[in-house]
Amino acid sequence: MYRPAYALLVGVATVTGLLAVVAAFSLDRRLVDPEGFLGPSWLRLPLLVFGAFLLDMLPRTLWVSRLNPKLMPDIVKNRVRDHWTRERMILVVMGLVCFYITYVSYRNLKSFLPFIMGDAKYDRELHLMDRALFLGHEPATVLHTIFGTGPSAHVLSSVYLWFLPLVPLALAAWLVWSRNITFGYWFATSQCLAWSLGTASYYALPTLGPGFQYSWLYRDLPDTGSGALMDSLFYARKGVVRDGIEGAVQSVAGFASLHVAITLLVALMVQYTLRNRLVHWIFWINFVITVVATLYFGWHYVADDIAGVAIALVSFWLGGLASGQKFDRGGFASHPTSTTSKVPVDVD
Secondary structure (H helix, E strand, C coil), X not given: CEEECCHHHHHHHHHHHHHXXXXXXXXXXXXXXXXXXXXXXXXXXXXXXXXXXXXXXXXXXXXXXXXXXXXXXXXXXHHHHHCCCHHHHHHHHHHHHHHHHXXXXXXHHHHXXXXXXXXXCCHHHHHHHHHHHCCCCCHHHHHHHHHCCCHHHHHHHHHHXXXXXXXXXXXXXXXXXXXXXXXXXXXXXXXHHHHHXXXXXXXXXXXXXXXXXXXXXXXXXXXXXXXXXXXXXXXXXXXXXXXCCCCCCCCCCECCCHHHHHHHHHXXXXXXXXXCHHHHHHHHHHHHHHHHHHHHCCCCCHHHHHHHHHXXXXXXXXXXXXXCEEEEHHHCEEEECCCCCEEEXXXX
């Protein structure tokens, strides 16, 4: 008996998409495809995969052929036959479509939050928890004292903003180059789960975040890309919520930190599916710096980051089980039970 490795992936995308459609219909608002890295999502993701295809084919073809044009067609054909199989193409298309639906639904459901939940917010409670955890001190003040407000702010900002291209680039990399097809389904499923669970957390415990609610704590920070992004999100929220601008999204919402969730998820995928220790270290360091940056700039409360970690772990585990991974050594290692999209049921 077999089951498809993409069953949960499709299910999450379908449910999230339906919720977005129902919310838009009930609010009499239209769904929006938000702009981002390389343009709107419908264009951005296919462009990345096409770019990955070229990056896979061109250097290999030029190197193996030694720039001999006569050898190039056969090299391309062999690579397409060996790597770009039917299974790979199904993975790429399925992963892209499901992630696109999930991500666009996430952005719209996040934008609808003020209209559905009203003025209910839990910033005060989470801020008091932060102060208790820091023994009566403001986390922002403590971190600004430890790291300073000079060059370190720009380093933290750069790492924080690296998240924006990391999401589509990492997805494209696992869909196109994963050495086992099920690793691609694992990553895509985990990504969709994380974005969906993050959306649910916004509705369970809506917040603005300390950078918006307690902005005076961050006035000593220099001008950085992170600060500019926060300003743009503030005015975008004002335009949508107060000024009634249509055809745009507002992107200010908490509870859980999806920056923390996704960077941890990527680090886990690197740890479990790649063999290069240097790459392991790079992505674990990226995760740690991202956690610090979320608190340093006031994007999130400590509880938000903890929730982000929980979302990543749950998504990683469920995505692994759904895609046919068998966890070993108490969950600290894994191995795939299939090399295709067909997962044997009797080994789950």
